[in-house]
Amino acid sequence: MAPKIDTVIIDFEQTSREIMINFLEKVEDINLVQQFSDILAAQDYITENKPPLVIVDISKQTGLSLDIISKLTSSVKNIKIIVLTYDTDSNIVIKSLRAGAREFLIKPLIEQDFIQAVEKMKDLILGNINDTTRCKVITTFSNKGGIGKTSLAVNLAMEIANLTKEKVALVDLNMQMGDITTFLNIEPSFDTSYVINNMDRIDETFLLTTLEQYNKTSLYVLADPPDIEQAEIITSEDITTLINILRNVFSYIIIDTTSSFDSKTITALDNSDLILLVSIINLPSIRNCQRCFELFKKLGYSKDKIKLVINRYMEADDIKIEDVEEVLDHKVFFKIPNNYYTIISSINKGVPVSDAAPNSNICKSFKQMAALVSDSYSYNKNGNHTVQREYGFNFLNLFKKNKGE
Numbered sequence: 303m304a305p306k307i308d309t310v311i312i313d314f315e316q317t318s319r320e321i322m323i324n325f326l327e328k329v330e331d332i333n334l335v336q337q338f339s340d341i342l343a344a345q346d347y348i349t350e351n352k353p354p355l356v357i358v359d360i361s362k363q364t365g366l367s368l369d370i371i372s373k374l375t376s377s378v379k380n381i382k383i384i385v386l387t388y389d390t391d392s393n394i395v396i397k398s399l400r401a402g403a404r405e406f407l408i409k410p411l412i413e414q415d416f417i418q419a420v421e422k423m424k425d426l427i428l429g430n431i432n433d434t435t436r437c438k439v440i441t442t443f444s445n446k447g448g449i450g451k452t453s454l455a456v457n458l459a460m461e462i463a464n465l466t467k468e469k470v471a472l473v474d475l476n477m478q479m480g481d482i483t484t485f486l487n488i489e490p491s492f493d494t495s496y497v498i499n500n501m502d503r504i505d506e507t508f509l510l511t512t513l514e515q516y517n518k519t520s521l522y523v524l525a526d527p528p529d530i531e532q533a534e535i536i537t538s539e540d541i542t543t544l545i546n547i548l549r550n551v552f553s554y555i556i557i558d559t560t561s562s563f564d565s566k567t568i569t570a571l572d573n574s575d576l577i578l579l580v581s582i583i584n585l586p587s588i589r590n591c592q593r594c595f596e597l598f599k600k601l602g603y604s605k606d607k608i609k610l611v612i613n614r615y616m617e618a619d620d621i622k623i624e625d626v627e628e629v630l631d632h633k634v635f636f637k638i639p640n641n642y643y644t645i646i647s648s649i650n651k652g653v654p655v656s657d658a659a660p661n662s663n664i665c666k667s668f669k670q671m672a673a674l675v676s677d678s679y680s681y682n683k684n685g686n687h688t689v690q691r692e693y694g695f696n697f698l699n700l701f702k703k704n705k706g707e
């Protein structure tokens with residue numbers, strides 16, 4: 303039997319609360335634990351008792367309600383909030399999303415819509431739809447330039463798309479300095495600033511036509527804005543909203559970042575399920591990694607969220623992987639071989655390495671990593687990896703030792 307989901311409703315109208323209670327009785331496994339007439343009164347209760355589902359009317363004191371929702375979604379882990387309002391202004395939808403609400407319903411409530419929204423939240427809470435498998439946000443980062451962040455972001459995104467056939471968004475957050483369009487030799491008609499300026503008309507069709515579909519694959523690219531004025535008006539809040547919106551349409555979001563800890567980059571890192579911290583094996587780079595780990599700790603990121611990726615790996619390196627792991631107190635998640643010739647020729651041709659050199663060691667390496675980070679494998683009863691067969695390749699072959707080209 304599924305566990306009951308403790309639910310709180312907040313609505314200033316008693317009749318509306320009664321209607322909701324009536325609707326909720328029709329949804330299995332919902333346990334109404336409290337009802338409130340205003341969100342201020344409910345705030346302490348929710349913070350203390352952490353109910354997984356909160357349904358709140360924000361028609362009155364909208365700004366204050368959204369502020370409180372924002373606080374609750376950041377302080378109560380995994381809370382799901384459904385927002386209700388009489389206000390049909392599309393900006394309210396955006397603001398609610400920004401605050402972290404997961405569903406938005408206009409009053410007066412329609413029974414079918416309400417029940418559908420509650421059922422959806424119930425599935426998320428019970429794990430019938432796993433939030434992170436539905437969309438995984440992966441960011442490549444290093445606080446040192448030229449280390450291979452973009453090479454990794456582009457090729458990993460391409461390989462995840464090839465492997466899973468699911469929709470992958472590749473987002474360039476290197477505001478006006480982005481390289482993704484050069485790496486893929488594309489000239490998208492739209493960029494991040496266009497999407498952010500049109501958030502009020504965003505739906506799936508809009509996103510799939512605004513992001514640049516790459517070569518008829520399931521990879522979609524969102525380029526950085528080409529001019530500084532457009533880039534500067536994008537705020538950190540816009541980045542959060544953008545990621546939340548993309549999450550609804552794409553199964554994976556791969557974000558390429560700058561090498562600085564600016565507020566937009568930190569926002570992207572905050573919103574990521576996985577950070578691929580890229581380093582090469584030399585002292586300055588490893589020292590920088592140490593600083594990153596310190597900062598990540600201060601930011602409250604769990605160790606699991608950060609995966610250390612060694613780029614340009616050569617077995618003959620003076621510094622051994624074990625030494626790096628010891629110094630950084632972090633396991634190396636993946637080693638990408640050094641293969642300058644292949645990478646540079648793919649960049650110069652403006653294609654991913656899977657097009658430029660499909661049999662190269664580095665291409666195989668990106669494929670392996672795509673399989674690892676995309677959950678495209680599962681564990682069998684003995685705890686060994688097994689690939690899901692529909693992807694049509696032999697997972698174990700990917701792990702055979704590559705001889706560089």
Ligand SMILES: Nc1ncnc2c1ncn2[C@@H]1O[C@H](COP(=O)(O)OP(=O)(O)OP(=O)(O)O)[C@@H](O)[C@H]1O
Pocket residue numbers: 444446447448449450451452453454481560561613614615638639640641642643645646649664
């Ligand atoms: N595995 C690799 N083997 C050899 N060379 C590599 C590898 N990965 C990247 N490079 C080289 O390193 C250079 C920098 O790569 P890339 O542009 O991906 O780094 P970046 O961290 O995104 O840089 P920036 O900080 O400028 O955005 C590229 O010219 C590329 O040829």
Ligand SMILES: [Mg+2]
Pocket residue numbers: 451452453476481558559
């Ligand atoms: Mg780059």
